[in-house]
Amino acid sequence: MNPLQPIGRVFLKFLATAGRLLTFTGSGLSHTVRAPFYPRIIGRQMIDIGYYSLPVVGLTAVFAGMVLALQSYTGFARFSAEGAIANVVVLSITRELGPVLAGLMVAGRIGASLAAEIGTMRVTEQIDALTTLSTNPMKYLVAPRLIAGVLMFPILVLVADVIGVFGGYLVAVYKLGFNAANYLQNTWDFLTAEDVNSGLVKAAVFGFIVSLMGCYHGYNSKGGAQGVGTATTNAVVSASILILCFDYILTEMFFTKH
């Protein structure tokens, strides 16, 4: 047998999948801008994705901020640590850890639940039923979830930024004994709009990725409970990998131009 054959097969399969995903994305996007819209569903998804993710995101952020302060203290102790720690915490949280950690946590929560919900609808023929009831499933199921993801992620990340910086403050002031007013002043001085904005743009992209992966894998699931299980896993894994990948791409776009 030709040894290149399996490689070719894998490559073709990859191209087919990429094509399917692109078509799905295009179709989903086009339905977000064409009527009818489903404000009721968008609202419910926003609550699901945004409000109910707050505890997870808040806890992740507070510990991330705390550990950042502690770690950078060990590194910077010899120098004037006070300013450096505030700087490290606020920069890392707003630029990187806020969007990435919140994105990954919410990918687990939301990617999985979207894939399971839509996947179950697929295998129980509810998606077919939508089609017979004058409703386009891409428009009714996918578009509202994409919109909700893109709108809610930046808000979640803004919350994560605030809580993360507060976590760093807690450790710096109550454990390391820095002056509270100085620490806050330093934080404020180092904070730039560009850092926060870049984080929020990342968040919107990650929100899109998480919703898209949940919907895509759910929509294409087949074969009963096991198929839905596979779809759920694939949604979370692919969303997480894509988040890290796009994090790099976006960082390069934002911070290497000058």
Add this chain to the structure above:
Amino acid sequence: MNQTPKIQLRGVAKAFGRKVVLDGVDLDVGVGESVVIIGGSGTGKSVTLKCILGLLSPDKGSVKVDGEEVVGMGSSSRERVNRKFGMLFQGAALFDSLPVWENVSFGLLAEKRCNRSQAKDIAIEKLAMVGMDAAVADLMPAELSGGMQKRVGLARAIAADPEIIFFDEPTTGLDPIMADVINDLIVKVTREVGATALSITHDMASARKIANRIAMLYQGKIIWQGPVADIDKADNPYVDQFIHGRAEGPIKMAVRA
């Protein structure tokens, strides 16, 4: 019949991987006619309905609805054609995130033919037609028994008064009395409202009652079709075995003792 048939299938073929399910199905359903498809489990009856609705695309062949070719149709025309259809799915396929009444009036609301409070009244009315009382309207589908779900699915299929209705095993899972109520309802929507119906059933009593014509699907083809009255003198060993439910005969079940 020189009128254009409501639905016309010609040489429809569908395979899943290597498994050939439909292998050249030809079938006409006239305007206002009620046709029942019979056939063994897994012969592709549900697949046939899905090919007509565009939920599955046939590998070969032509499907015409009101004389209009629908295979390979663009999605917006497809949506327009699909407004003519109502479908009761074999597994009911109720939306489990919506209460019963919203399920029933889903199509009406989607087409903006009424507001939400009217929709609920219509839903209660349609539920009454399938023998369910108004208290059910606010329950969630998961709170219903299998037979109740089936009847809600039926109410949903007829709620928007479609021109063409597909019933995939409407009486399966119902007690004999309720099954007869449903048969009467199907007869009523076809004879009185003038809808065209294509149904699938394993229940010969139901088939005899609701059908004008019966077609039997076997090994991917329609092997016999004719008026209900002719089925007992069909003189076709396959049909004969099927309607009398005999294990012995030309149809072999893949069962090992």
